Amino acid sequence: MNPSTLALLLIVVPVGSAALTASFLRKKHALATLLSVLVATFYLGGALHLALGGARFESSYSWLKLANLSVDLGFKFDDLAALMLSIVGIVGFCVHIFSLGYMKEDPAKARYFAGLSIFMASMTGIVFADNLFMMFIFWELVGFSSFVLINHWHEQNGPMNASKKAFITNRVGDFGFLIGIILCYYLRGTVNLSELSAQAKAGGAVLSTAVPLLLFCGAVGKSAQLPLQVWLPDAMEGPTPVSALIHAATMVAAGIYMLCRIEVLMVPEALTVISWVGALTAVYAALCAIIQRDIKKVLAYSTLSQLGYMVTAFGLGSLTVHSESGAEIVIKAGVGAAMFHLTTHAFFKALLFLGSGSVIHGCHHEQDIFKMGGLSKTMKVTFLKFTIGVAAISGFPLLAGFFSKDAILFLAYSNNKAIFVILALTAAMTAFYMIRMWIIVFFGKARSDNAAHAHEGGFIFQAPLAILAILAIVGGYRGLYPHGFDGILNLVAEAEGPAKLGMLVVSLIVLSLGAGIAFALYRSVATLTQRDPLEAKFPKLFVSLVHLKESFDSLYSYYVEKVQQRFAMLLNFFDLLGIAGLLRIGAGAFSLLGFGVRALHVGRLNVYLYWFFFGVVLLWLYAAGIF
Amino acid sequence: MVNLMFIIFAGVTVLGALGAILNRNTVNAAMSLLVCLAGVAGLFIQLDAFLLAFLLILVYAGAVVALFLFIIMLLDVKGSLGGLNRSMGTVATLVAVALMIAGVAAFLRHANLPSVETPMSVGVGSSLKAYAELLFTTYLLPVEVVGFLLLSAMLGVIALSRKLS
Amino acid sequence: MIQSSLFAYIGLSAVLFAIGFIGVLIRRNAIVIFMSLELMLIASTLALVAFSKYNQTMDGNVFVFFILTVAAAEVAVGLAIVVALFRQKQTIQVSELDSLKH
Numbered sequence: 001m002n003p004s005t006l007a008l009l010l011i012v013v014p015v016g017s018a019a020l021t022a023s024f025l026r027k028k029h030a031l032a033t034l035l036s037v038l039v040a041t042f043y044l045g046g047a048l049h050l051a052l053g054g055a056r057f058e059s060s061y062s063w064l065k066l067a068n069l070s071v072d073l074g075f076k077f078d079d080l081a082a083l084m085l086s087i088v089g090i091v092g093f094c095v096h097i098f099s100l101g102y103m104k105e106d107p108a109k110a111r112y113f114a115g116l117s118i119f120m121a122s123m124t125g126i127v128f129a130d131n132l133f134m135m136f137i138f139w140e141l142v143g144f145s146s147f148v149l150i151n152h153w154h155e156q157n158g159p160m161n162a163s164k165k166a167f168i169t170n171r172v173g174d175f176g177f178l179i180g181i182i183l184c185y186y187l188r189g190t191v192n193l194s195e196l197s198a199q200a201k202a203g204g205a206v207l208s209t210a211v212p213l214l215l216f217c218g219a220v221g222k223s224a225q226l227p228l229q230v231w232l233p234d235a236m237e238g239p240t241p242v243s244a245l246i247h248a249a250t251m252v253a254a255g256i257y258m259l260c261r262i263e264v265l266m267v268p269e270a271l272t273v274i275s276w277v278g279a280l281t282a283v284y285a286a287l288c289a290i291i292q293r294d295i296k297k298v299l300a301y302s303t304l305s306q307l308g309y310m311v312t313a314f315g316l317g318s319l320t321v322h323s324e325s326g327a328e329i330v331i332k333a334g335v336g337a338a339m340f341h342l343t344t345h346a347f348f349k350a351l352l353f354l355g356s357g358s359v360i361h362g363c364h365h366e367q368d369i370f371k372m373g374g375l376s377k378t379m380k381v382t383f384l385k386f387t388i389g390v391a392a393i394s395g396f397p398l399l400a401g402f403f404s405k406d407a408i409l410f411l412a413y414s415n416n417k418a419i420f421v422i423l424a425l426t427a428a429m430t431a432f433y434m435i436r437m438w439i440i441v442f443f444g445k446a447r448s449d450n451a452a453h454a455h456e457g458g459f460i461f462q463a464p465l466a467i468l469a470i471l472a473i474v475g476g477y478r479g480l481y482p483h484g485f486d487g488i489l490n491l492v493a494e495a496e497g498p499a500k501l502g503m504l505v506v507s508l509i510v511l512s513l514g515a516g517i518a519f520a521l522y523r524s525v526a527t528l529t530q531r532d533p534l535e536a537k538f539p540k541l542f543v544s545l546v547h548l549k550e551s552f553d554s555l556y557s558y559y560v561e562k563v564q565q566r567f568a569m570l571l572n573f574f575d576l577l578g579i580a581g582l583l584r585i586g587a588g589a590f591s592l593l594g595f596g597v598r599a600l601h602v603g604r605l606n607v608y609l610y611w612f613f614f615g616v617v618l619l620w621l622y623a624a625g626i627f
Numbered sequence: 628m629v630n631l632m633f634i635i636f637a638g639v640t641v642l643g644a645l646g647a648i649l650n651r652n653t654v655n656a657a658m659s660l661l662v663c664l665a666g667v668a669g670l671f672i673q674l675d676a677f678l679l680a681f682l683l684i685l686v687y688a689g690a691v692v693a694l695f696l697f698i699i700m701l702l703d704v705k706g707s708l709g710g711l712n713r714s715m716g717t718v719a720t721l722v723a724v725a726l727m728i729a730g731v732a733a734f735l736r737h738a739n740l741p742s743v744e745t746p747m748s749v750g751v752g753s754s755l756k757a758y759a760e761l762l763f764t765t766y767l768l769p770v771e772v773v774g775f776l777l778l779s780a781m782l783g784v785i786a787l788s789r790k791l792s
Numbered sequence: 793m794i795q796s797s798l799f800a801y802i803g804l805s806a807v808l809f810a811i812g813f814i815g816v817l818i819r820r821n822a823i824v825i826f827m828s829l830e831l832m833l834i835a836s837t838l839a840l841v842a843f844s845k846y847n848q849t850m851d852g853n854v855f856v857f858f859i860l861t862v863a864a865a866e867v868a869v870g871l872a873i874v875v876a877l878f879r880q881k882q883t884i885q886v887s888e889l890d891s892l893k894h
Contacts, residue, residue: 603893605825605886609720609817617726624733630800637804644808648828650817660827667834670801674845679856683837686860691830691867698871699823702878723817725808735803761854773861780865787872 003055007075007128010046010085012122014039029109033100036113040096044122047089051082052482058194060130076130076193077612079487083339084127084257086485087346088250088472092120094464095245098354101460102241102361112152112239117624119145126254132181132191132215135258139177141171142254146246150238162234169231173221175534180214184265187211193261195578200264212270212333213503215262216277223255223307225281230552232304233288236296236327240360243296244353249346256310256342260335268317271334275315279422282308286429288549290436291534291542294367295356298437299349302393305430306345313337313408313421316415336491337407344400344475348392355386358461359441363486364455370532371448381443381462385469390438392430392472395511402507403476407492410503424510431514439522489562632673640666657695711778756781801842808835822874822884826867833863 013324017039025032059072077085096116103109108594122145125138143166151163173427185191187208188199219225224232232558235247246252259274285304360367362379376383392401412420446452457573474480478489494500535542600611643663650656664687671680762770797838812835837856844852878884 198792218807601892603890605889606817606820610723613723613726613813620730620734624730624737626733633800639801640804641807644831646809647831648811648819648824653821653824656824656827660830663831664834667838670804670838671841674801674841676841676845676853676856679837679841679853682857682860685892686864687834688881692865693829694867694871695823698875701875704824704882705863720814720818724814727814731806731810735799735806750874751859757850758854758857761850762857765851766854766858769858773858777861780869783869784872787869 003050003053003057003077004059004075006050007077010043010050011121011124011128011316014117015122018114018117018121021117022108023278023566026110028176032110032113036117037096037100040093040120043124044089044093047085050077051086051089052484054484055305056082058130060192065255071133072131072192073134074130074192075128077128079258079485080257080339083485083488084125085288086121087253087343088120088127088215090467091118091245091249091346093420094350094354094467098244098357098461098464100358101239102459103239104274105232106239108152112149113150115145116242116245119149119251121493123250123254126257127470129261130193132184132262135261136174136177136218137182139174139222139254139258140250140291142266143174144221146170146235146251149242149246150235152239152242153237159237162231162237166231166235169228170221172217173217176214176217177221180211180217182271183214183406183435184211193260193264196262197264207265209267209269210477212262212267213273215265216270216274219255219259220277220309221255222258223252224304225255225277225308225311227552228575229281229285230556233297233300235292236300236607240296240353240357240441243300244350244357247300248349248353252303252307253310253342253346256307256314256338259311259314260339260426263314263332263335266317271315271317273315275312275317275416275419276310276557277316278311278313279419279426280308282312282426284308284423284548286426287432290429291532291545291549292433293370294371295359295369295437295441296353296367296423298369298433299352300357302434303349305400305426306341306349306393308586309408309423309426310338310341310345310403312419313341313411316408316411316419321350331491331493332405333411333491333493336403336488336493339494340407340478341404344392344404344472345617347468348389348399348472350400350408351385351465351472352389354461354465354468355382355389358382358457358465359386359454361457363448363450364453366448368449369437371439372446372451372454373444373448374442374446374451375454376442378446378451379456382455382465385465386442387438388469388472390434394434394514395427395507397508398476400472400475403478406503406507407494409506410499411493413499413503424506427507428510428514431511432518435515435518437476439518476500558617634669636669636673638666639663640670641755650711653699654696657692660695661688661692664692678758798842798846802839805835805839805842808832808838818862820885820887822877822886823871824876825886826870830863830867833859 010324015037021032021035022256025035056078058074058076060072062070063073064071096113099112099116103112106112117144122138122141126135126142129135129138147163147167151159151167154163161548181191184196188196190196221228232247232252236243238247285308289298289305292301294378313510314337316337317334318332319328326451359372359375359379359382362382363372366372392399395402395405409420409423409427446454448560478492479487521537524533532542600607604606633770638708640663643659643666647656648741649657664683668680668683670678671683796848801874809832812828812831815831816825819825819828837859840852842852842861844850874884877889883889
């Protein structure tokens with residue numbers, strides 16, 4: 001089959017499945033589930049076939065032509081897209097299988113699976129997009145599917161508010177994104193990615209700082225960077241598999257993917273801004289994660305932190321390295337490091353989320369970690385896989401996260417020492433809070449009835465976890481990746497010589513620092529109550545971290561209540577006065593006319609004659625030539 | 628004798644007309660109308676329309692005004708000693724009168740009617756034969772139509788004066 | 793006999809018409825209003841005959857026939873209506889006949 005046809009099918013088939021489910025299969029849950037899982041399997045097969053089969057192509061259909069502007073829908077399938085597609089395919093498949101077990105008793109399964117299908121299709125659209133307009137269209141679609149999925153349990157207030165918050169925050173970022181696209185079109189004459197990179201190679205293209213920064217706004221919204229990070233922790237109101245797929249592995253990574261796509265538009269000032277935004281996000285999220293009680297919120301903040309890593313990596317730009325032949329070349333190490341970390345993060349974060357899903361399911365939908373405990377004995381298999389995930393994210397040597405984080409730290413060390421220090425500190429904090437969570441959930445004795453009676457899920461739960469665990473272990477070895485991804489993975493800069501040793505030492509130091517503090521604070525885990533020892537021992541620190549977490553939310557709600565609402569009321573007043581007023585004036589004029597005409601009907605003969613006479617006089621005057 | 632007959636008859640006519648509209652007593656008003664008709668008949672004679680003059684007296688004065696008087700006597704309502712219509716308002720009335728006069732004057736000025744007294748031959752309308760010639764040749768259709776009109780008027784009156792049982 | 797000018801006759805006709813119209817305007821009694829209406833018709837006959845004499849034709853005179861007939865028919869029907877109205881409303885003052893008032 002023609003590769004571009006297969007690519008088109010990868011978008012159309014999930015959309016078709018979602019449409020079919022939404023129209024006909026709303027109540028037939030089993031059928032809808034089967035359809036969706038089949039589609040996911042087809043998707044995985046198709047994605048891997050395209051990515052590993054070596055097909056790389058570009059094609060496009062002209063969709064809208066307005067004078068000089070032509071909005072096309074096209075595919076740009078290069079190594080970057082291949083890598084992203086494979087991630088989406090693998091993680092999507094695992095999540096679909098996991099959902100079979102997790103959502104078994106849910107009354108609205110069909111709607112859930114339709115949402116998953118729509119998401120797969122929209123994400124594929126972003127991956128394949130060859131111009132910024134098309135990317136924007138599917139960007140919005142992904143936001144929509146995220147809204148639908150977060151809002152799955154829409155009878156409750158929490159999911160409703162969270163989905164609205166997610167959508168609106170994304171919208172704010174997308175506004176900047178759209179302006180950036182328009183500005184790019186205005187300055188460069190095209191939004192097609194290949195044409196843009198051709199322009200950049202040929203040189204002489206108009207470079208502006210505004211365009212990349214505005215386009216970055218879209219990434220700030222979608223990938224939840226400061227200051228638009230407020231929606232991601234709340235998005236945990238959705239079902240856990242959704243959190244795994246969308247808010248860990250793929251949708252939030254779309255921002256990073258987009259940044260890598262528009263790398264040709266970057267200027268040094270923009271890159272500096274981007275890297276600092278990423279670094280600050282990483283630190284902020286790590287600080288907030290330290291005090292969380294909900295297992296999913298810890299993972300959400302850790303996602304935020306890792307996304308900050310990826311954005312920082314991208315922003316750190318390029319590096320001069322020695323190629324195989326010994327010559328010095330400049331490679332886009334930022335893109336390489338960001339995408340590499342994105343890949344490994346997708347694997348271990350999905351593993352962690354699905355593992356937490358297994359834990360939550362096992363503890364009968366209990367999500368507070370201080371009510372769990374002792375699960376290492378009651379849920380052995382999940383414990384094993386979860387441990388792999390925790391080790392990977394903390395940067396335990398030889399696992400996936402170690403290599404990708406190393407690459408980022410090396411890049412930071414080479415280009416910006418201040419950011420290097422921040423990132424290293426964040427790595428230490430990452431190790432701290434992940435190990436904290438690991439200890440509290442799995443060790444000690446069970447702190448509630450639910451945890452005491454925890455049980456493993458079946459094969460349906462364990463199979464996806466196994467796949468992702470394996471990938472989390474081997475994902476760090478770039479040599480093991482198929483050559484189809486060389487275009488990207490070769491961009492990852494590796495330290496050499498003394499620098500290599502230095503990086504290793506730094507990684508180990510931060511890991512042991514974080515883990516050590518965690519073990520020290522929580523060593524008396526057997527006697528843990530439902531109160532956080534951190535809160536007990538360092539109350540002031542605890543309270544200040546809580547305030548840090550809530551600061552953004554309270555700022556935004558202040559703004560919305562006091563500023564935006566008042567402005568909206570003012571506009572409402574003007575609308576009533578002006579527009580409705582204009583209409584009423586028109587209507588009033590007519591009713592006045594009607595009133596006047598009605599007043600003539602007095603029912604008295606003489607008055608009628610008077611008016612008649614008046615007309616005759618007018619005619620006379622006309623005949624007399626006065627008019 | 629210069630225009631004396633004209634002036635006399637014209638004066639009679641105008642006075643009669645004014646009396647007809649201004650008289651409080653309805654019967655008096657009808658009588659004034661009669662006087663007015665007499666004046667107009669005189670004017671017709673001066674215009675050599677002798678047949679018409681007599682027809683006027685016969686039909687108008689004899690039938691129409693008689694009918695008026697008949698109905699006035701029939702509807703003997705006390706309050707119908709019609710006063711002037713107050714609901715029109717004095718101002719409106721005055722305005723109407725003024726406009727009337729102005730209209731007439733303007734019309735007359737523009738009419739280019741010869742004001743010189745022209746001696747004319749004896750009017751054509753003095754013989755009955757002339758009427759008959761026109762009525763039964765050129766104006767035959769209007770005659771028929773008018774006959775029809777009279778028929779429908781008669782039917783209408785009969786229908787109107789039926790008491791609903 | 794010395795004839796009067798056409799202007800005089802037409803002027804007189806116009807004055808009669810005006811008087812009749814004013815009568816229609818200012819009187820309250822329906823029957824008097826009818827009489828003023830008749831006055832207007834008389835004025836028009838006068839004008840017709842005067843013009844006919846001036847133009848040396850018969851048409852104006854013949855037309856008076858028709859006017860006369862129409863006037864008679866109109867009076868008959870009108871008064872029949874007045875009588876019927878009187879039976880209903882017990883009044884012929886037009887100021888009290890205002891059922892069509894909004």
